[in-house]
Amino acid sequence: MSQAISPAAPLAEVYDLAVIGGGINGVGIAADAAGRGLSVFLCEQHDLAAHTSSASSKLIHGGLRYLEHGELRLVREALAEREVLLAKAPHLVHPLRFVLPHRPHLRPAWLIRAGLFLYDHLGRRERLPASQALRFGADSPLRAEIRRGFAYSDCAVDDARLVVLNAVAAREQGAHIHPRTRCVSARRRKGLWHLHLERADGSLYSVRARVLVNAAGPWVARLFEEVLKQPSPCPLRLVQGSHLLVPRLYPGDEAYILQNEDRRIVFVIPYLQHFSLIGTTDRDFQGDPARVWISEEEIDYLLQVVNAHFRKQTSRADIRHSFSGVRPLGDEQTGDPAALSRDYRLVLDAAGGEAPLLSVFGGKLTTYRKLAEAALELLAPSFPGLRPAWTAQTPLPGGEQLEDPRQLAESLCQRHPWLPAELALRWAQAYGSRCWRLLEGVGREEDLGEHLGGGLYAREVDYLCHEEWAREAEDILWRRSKLGLFLDAEQQARLRRYLAGERAQRARLRIV
Numbered sequence: 001m002s003q004a005i006s007p008a009a010p011l012a013e014v015y016d017l018a019v020i021g022g023g024i025n026g027v028g029i030a031a032d033a034a035g036r037g038l039s040v041f042l043c044e045q046h047d048l049a050a051h052t053s054s055a056s057s058k059l060i061h062g063g064l065r066y067l068e069h070g071e072l073r074l075v076r077e078a079l080a081e082r083e084v085l086l087a088k089a090p091h092l093v094h095p096l097r098f099v100l101p102h103r104p105h106l107r108p109a110w111l112i113r114a115g116l117f118l119y120d121h122l123g124r125r126e127r128l129p130a131s132q133a134l135r136f137g138a139d140s141p142l143r144a145e146i147r148r149g150f151a152y153s154d155c156a157v158d159d160a161r162l163v164v165l166n167a168v169a170a171r172e173q174g175a176h177i178h179p180r181t182r183c184v185s186a187r188r189r190k191g192l193w194h195l196h197l198e199r200a201d202g203s204l205y206s207v208r209a210r211v212l213v214n215a216a217g218p219w220v221a222r223l224f225e226e227v228l229k230q231p232s233p234c235p236l237r238l239v240q241g242s243h244l245l246v247p248r249l250y251p252g253d254e255a256y257i258l259q260n261e262d263r264r265i266v267f268v269i270p271y272l273q274h275f276s277l278i279g280t281t282d283r284d285f286q287g288d289p290a291r292v293w294i295s296e297e298e299i300d301y302l303l304q305v306v307n308a309h310f311r312k313q314t315s316r317a318d319i320r321h322s323f324s325g326v327r328p329l330g331d332e333q334t335g336d337p338a339a340l341s342r343d344y345r346l347v348l349d350a351a352g353g354e355a356p357l358l359s360v361f362g363g364k365l366t367t368y369r370k371l372a373e374a375a376l377e378l379l380a381p382s383f384p385g386l387r388p389a390w391t392a393q394t395p396l397p398g399g400e401q402l403e404d405p406r407q408l409a410e411s412l413c414q415r416h417p418w419l420p421a422e423l424a425l426r427w428a429q430a431y432g433s434r435c436w437r438l439l440e441g442v443g444r445e446e447d448l449g450e451h452l453g454g455g456l457y458a459r460e461v462d463y464l465c466h467e468e469w470a471r472e473a474e475d476i477l478w479r480r481s482k483l484g485l486f487l488d489a490e491q492q493a494r495l496r497r498y499l500a501g502e503r504a505q506r507a508r509l510r511i512v
């Protein structure tokens with residue numbers, strides 16, 4: 001396999017664009033800008049997708065409940081993005097049918113039907129089926145008193161891989177991507193931005209750029225105060241949302257959208273074949289967004305909503321995993337964090353001929369590509385000759401020549417009859433057509449190297465380190481895959497030993 005990532009790659013004298021933040025919005029902007037011919041530098045203080053962008057509900061959705069809040073612009077844009085992203089990344093994004101049970105405390109059925117009609121028609125919809133009314137029979141997993149409901153379509157996504165593959169796309173367009181690199185200060189001097197950066201080993205270096213993008217997600221305001229040393233232009237409210245993973249609550253492929261009596265909604269989503277993903281909550285958050293965990297109240301809340309709807313009762317003993325993330329939302333001074341807008345705001349500061357600073361406030365995974373396009377449109381006056389928008393029609397890495405990852409998995413097994421079907425499917429859904437690279441020169445199972453457990457072989461670990469910036473076990477277990485749910489403690493320790501051994505060997509050979 002080639003040595004794709006070389007931090008020693010020569011740095012451009014002055015970058016056109018420096019992006020702070022390796023979540024979905026930072027990598028989305030970096031990829032778009034690099035593909036339009038700009039030289040791009042991106043730094044991420046931890047791993048790519050280490051924070052909000054790997055702690056989402058993993059939906060590419062219009063946001064049915066945002067209709068209630070009158071957010072038509074956001075819903076229209078998000079609905080249309082479902083079809084764009086389905087085509088762009090069929091390995092990561094798949095259609096998901098949602099069931100909305102109708103209970104007496106909800107709005108009248110005719111009003112919900114009208115809302116779903118709007119949802120069906122507001123954005124372009126080619127592959128996703130329209131909504132319908134449902135009557136539940138004896139085989140329904142819902143409690144017996146819930147007899148009616150509705151079904152509609154949205155999509156599910158592997159959120160962390162969406163980030164990593166956008167970073168790969170950016171690199172393939174020439175961007176320099178630097179995870180584990182914190183921007184400690186950024187100052188304007190003589191029409192340029194001067195950034196000081198600190199690597200994980202404590203070493204420091206600097207880069208210069210014509211334009212700076214603050215895509216620090218929940219740190220966006222803190223970056224203003226601590227790194228840029230100026231006040232944030234937008235008031236921000238940090239809102240924590242948490243999820244639980246429990247063994248699958250029902251056998252079907254559909255997800256459920258449950259509206260609680262407090263009018264908040266909770267999704268129950270089939271996840272990785274064996275689990276149901278339950279979330280989310282909304283509560284104000286103070287503190288360091290890197291240190292966020294589910295609270296006892298959130299666990300009680302999510303279990304209570306699920307148990308009020310499903311026959312199968314779920315208790316704390318069923319919880320296999322939980323995770324939390326922090327949304328940076330515009331502070332409209334409203335009491336209910338669930339009612340705050342999920343739309344994004346881009347703020348450009350280019351006053352007095354100064355080097356421009358563009359800051360991202362809010363946003364959703366679903367709209368990252370449109371957000372990036374809007375960012376580039378705002379920056380266009382700084383870059384005469386900027387090439388036009390390109391990301392809508394171009395597949396993400398692995399989405400090339402791919403329609404259906406299940407068919408790809410079958411082709412992989414035909415070409416490599418020794419390959420376990422489960423592994424072929426996991427790879428097809430993670431790497432898409434890049435699986436063929438993963439299997440280059442591999443003729444039998446032994447060629448995959450040491451089996452570290454749970455279907456993870458040394459070959460895949462090497463690929464993730466060389467091609468996708470993985471370094472620590474957590475990068476592999478929880479972001480580039482979710483194998484952390486399937487490898488036991490001893491197997492995870494074996495992965496750590498393997499990575500440490502590889503690093504030592506690379507250091508000996510002076511490969512960085």
Ligand SMILES: Cc1cc2nc3c(=O)[nH]c(=O)nc-3n(C[C@H](O)[C@H](O)[C@H](O)COP(=O)(O)OP(=O)(O)OC[C@H]3O[C@@H](n4cnc5c(N)ncnc54)[C@H](O)[C@@H]3O)c2cc1C
Binds near residue numbers: 045050182219223367
């Ligand atoms: C509970 C929850 C559920 C959600 N569900 C959905 C959903 O189903 N669908 C959907 O579309 N959206 C969803 N969202 C919204 C979506 O997850 C976020 O809008 C998106 O992930 C934000 O991405 P980001 O790049 O702005 O922030 P982040 O992913 O947090 O990235 C910002 C990055 O900046 C880095 N950074 C900060 N300071 C520095 C510095 N000084 N130097 C270098 N790097 C720095 C951070 O380490 C961080 O990784 C959800 C959000 C939450 C919280």
